[in-house]
Amino acid sequence: MLDIYLTIVLAPLLGSVIVGLSGNRLGRKISHSITILGVAISTVLSIYVFNHHVLNDADIFNQNIYTWMQIGGLNISVGFLVDNLTAVMLVVVSFVSLMVHIYTIGYMHDDKGYTKFFSYISLFTFAMFTLVISNNFMQLFFGWEAVGLVSYLLIGFWHHKESAIEANLKAFLVNRVGDFGFLLGIAFVLMFFGTLDYAETFSQKELIEGQTLFGGVSAITVVCLLLFVGAMGKSAQVPLHVWLPGSMEGPTPISALIHAATMVTAGIFMVSRMSPLFELSDVALTVVMIIGAITALFMGLLGIVQNDIKRVVAYSTLSQLGYMTVALGVSTYSVAIFHLMTHAFFKALLFLAAGSVIVALHHEQDIRKMGGLRKKMPITYITSLLGTLALIGFPGFAGFYSKDMIIEAVHYSDLPFAGWAYFAVVLGVFITAFYSLRLLFLVFHGESRVDSHTEEHLHETAPSITVPLVLLAIPSVVIGYLTIEPMLFGGWLENAITIDSSHHALEKLKSHFHSAFALITHSVVTLPFWMMIGGGFTAWVFCLYRTDWAELIQSKFKKTNYVLNSLYGFDKFNEIIFVKGALKVGNLLWKVSDMALIDKLLVNGSAKFTRYLGAFIRPVQTGYVYHYAFFMIVSLMLVLGWVLIASDYSFFS
C-alpha cells in the first residue's frame, strides 16, 4: 500500500517537473497529456484507497517514510497517515484537480503560458496531497506553505497585469500572517508535547491539560487559537479574508481548483485533523464558531452587490467557508468535512461554468453585460442551474444535506453565542439564495445585454470545457444523498475524529436523523427551506420582475450600499494601519536608527573618536631621537628603582 500512496503523491509532481522543465520543447499536446495522466493516475488510485479504507474498513496506515532531519531529540520526518479522513480528502482533491486539468485545455487555449500553467496546477496538486496525507505538523506546514506558494504563482499568472501582481502579493502576505500564527501554534505543540507527530501528540493529551501560558491563559486554548489563526489565513475567515476576492485575478481554473475546492479547505481539514486538541478547549471552539458565523453572514451580504461574475462566486465561497467553520466550532467535524466535500464539487462547478461563460463572451466578466445566455449555451446553463440549486440548498441536492446539517447542529449546540450563530447561518441561507439566483438570472435569463459583436459569435464552449462541467454536476446532485448517512452517522470518519462527550451536537443530530429521503420530505417545515424560497423569490423580483426596484432600493439605502461596496472597509483599514504604519516604522528606523544612530554615532563617531585619540597621543612622537633616548633611559631608571623596592629592600644587608 505504501507504493500506492507514494504514487498518488508523486505522480503529479513528476508530471509537473517534466512539463515545467521541458514544456516548450514537448509542445502543448504532450505537456497536457503528461500532467493529466499524472493526475488521472492519482485519481484512480485515490478512489482505490477510498475503497480500501472506507468501504472495506482497512487499518489506519501511519508510517514515517524518510527522516528529514534530526535536531537534538526531535525527529522530523516525511510520513504518511492514511485513514478515512485522508481517503475522503484524497478523492475530493484528485477528482476536482483532474476536472480542472481537463478544463484547462479549453480555457487556456489561447494563452502563451499554456504548459507553465499545467505544470503549476500539477505542482499544486502534489502540494495539496502532501498536506493531506501528512502524519506530522512539519510536513503539514510544508504542504501548507507550498500550496500558498503555488497559489501565489498562479494568481499572478498573467504577470503583465498590474492588478494581478498586487493581488498575488496580497494573498501571499495575508496568508503569511495566518502562517505566523500557525507556526507559533506548532511551536507550542512542540513545547508541550515534545514531538511533532500526530499520533504521539494526540495520545498524550495529559501533557497539556492544566498547563497555562502567559500568566493564566489555558495553554491548550492558546495552541488551538493559534492553529486556528493559520486556518483563518488559509480558509479566508474574517479578518484574514481580504485576499480571496483579489485572487480572482488569476485564471478561472485556479479559482475553481484552489480557491473553491482545495486550498481554502486546507484550514477546515486541518482543524478536523486536530479535533483531539480542539475538543479540549471550549473557548477555542466558541471562537471558531463565532468567526465562522461572522464570515458566513457578512461575506454573503457582500455577494449581493458584486458585479463581477467571479467575485460573486468568490464571496459565496467565503460565506460557505464560514459555514464549514461554524460546523467545526460546534464539534461536528464530520458535518464540516461533509460540507467541504459537497461544496468542493458544486463550487468548482460554478467557477468552471463562470469560466465557460467568460470564454464564450471573450473574457467579459461583468454580469451587467450578460443576460439571456441560456438559449445559446444550454450545457453551461443546465450545469450552472444544478450547481446553484446545490448551493442554495434545494432539497435533494448535495448542498441541501450539508447545509441543513450544519444549521441543525448549531441549533443543538450548547456553546455560548450558539444562538446568535444559529441566527447568522439561517439568515445566511436567505442571502445565499438571493445572490446565487441573482447571478443565475442576470447571466442566463432575461434580456440579453451582451455586446452585439460578441453576440454574433456566441456559442456553446468546447467539450474540453463542458465535459468537466457535466462530470462535476453529477456529484453535486447525488453525493449528498448517497453519503450523508455513512459519513455523518455511520462512522466513516470515526477513526479520524475525536469528539468530547460534553459536546452533544452530533449525538443530537444523529438521534433526529431518520434517513436521507426523510430529510427531504421534512424540509418543507423547516425554517431554512422557507428562507431559501424567500431569497429566491426576492431575487426573481429584483432581477427579472421589476428591475427598477433594485435601483430604488439602492438610492434609498445609500449608506448601506456604501458600506457593502467598500467591503466593510477591511482593505482601507489594512492600508492605513498596516501598510502606512509599516512605512512609518521603516522611515523611523531609517532616519533615526540607521542614519543618526548607526551611521553618525557609531560608525562616524568611532572614526572621530579614533582621530581625536590619535591627535592626543601623536605629539609624543616628536621625531627627535634624543627624546626617545631620554624616555628610554628614564624608564630604565624607574624600572630599576621599582625592582629594588619591590624586593623588600633586601639589598640593605
Add this chain to the structure above:
Amino acid sequence: MIALSDYLILSSIVFCIGLAGIFINRTNIIMILMCVELILAAVNTNFIAFSFYGSDLSGQIFVFFILTVAAAEVAIGLAILTLMYRNRGSIDIDVTNTLKG
C-alpha cells in the same frame, strides 16, 4: 684582592657615564655614537670580569661577537650620518624630525 663586585661597579659607573653622555650631547650625533661605544666598552668589561671569575670562557666569546657587531654598527651609523650631511648640509639633529607624529 679585587673582588668581582669591584669590576661590576666599575663597569656600571662607566655605563652610566655613557648614558649621561647621551643625555648631555643629544644634539651631536657623532657624540651619541661615541657614547654608545663607551657603553659597549663598559658592558664588555662586565662580561670579561664574569668570564674570569667564573672560569668560563663563554664571556670572552660573547665579547668577541659584541666587538664584531659594534664594528658593523659603527660603519653603518657613520654611513647614515654622511648621507644625512650630504642631503641636509648639517648634522643638527633639530632638522631631522621628519619622524614626527
Add this chain to the structure above:
Amino acid sequence: MEFTSILFYVFSFFFVVSSFVMITSRNTAKAALWLILTFFSAASLWLLLEAEFLAITLILIYVGAVMVLFMFVIKMLDTEQSTLRAQFTRYLPLGIFVSIVVIVQMALVLNAGPFDLEVVGLPEKHSASYSNITAIAEQLYTVYVYPFELAAILLLIAIIAAITLVHRNQTNSKKQIISEQINVQAKDRMRFANINKDKAKESK
C-alpha cells in the same frame, strides 16, 4: 696591597676619568681622542683579567679601525659648534641626576652581595704556557662555530649596506628593464610603409 690591585685602581681611574672628560668635551675631535684613551684603559683592564686576545683585538680593531673611521667622519663633516653648545647646559642637571640615580641603584645591587670575594673566589692562575688565543679558538670553532659564521655574514651585510647607502655614482652599465621590454607594442617596432601599387604592377 698587591701589585694587581694597584694596577686595577690605576687603570680604572683612567677608565672613568677619561670617559667623563670625553662626554663633557666640546670639541668632537678631542672627544674622540679621549675615547681612544678610554679604550686603552679598558684594554689594560682586560689584560688584568687574563683576556689577552680580546684586549689586543680591542686595540687593533676598535681603536685602530673604528676610531680612525670616526676621525675620518669628524674631520670630513662640518660640526657646528654654536648650536651644540647651546643645548649643553640645559640638560646637564637632569643628565647628572639620572646617571647618579642609576649608579646608586646598581651599586646597591652589586655591592657586597652575591658577588663578593667570599662567594666568588679568585680563580686559579693559569700556567705560563697558557695561551688565551688557543683556548678561545678551541671554543669558537667547535661549540660556537654557527654564531661565528653568522657573524661573518653580518659583516658582509654591513659592508653591502654601507656601500649601498652612500654610493653616489650613476652606473654606466647597460641594464635590462624587463617591464619595458614586456610592454612593448607593435606600433613601437613596426611601421606600415605605403608602397605604390602601380609600381608594384609594373615590376611584374
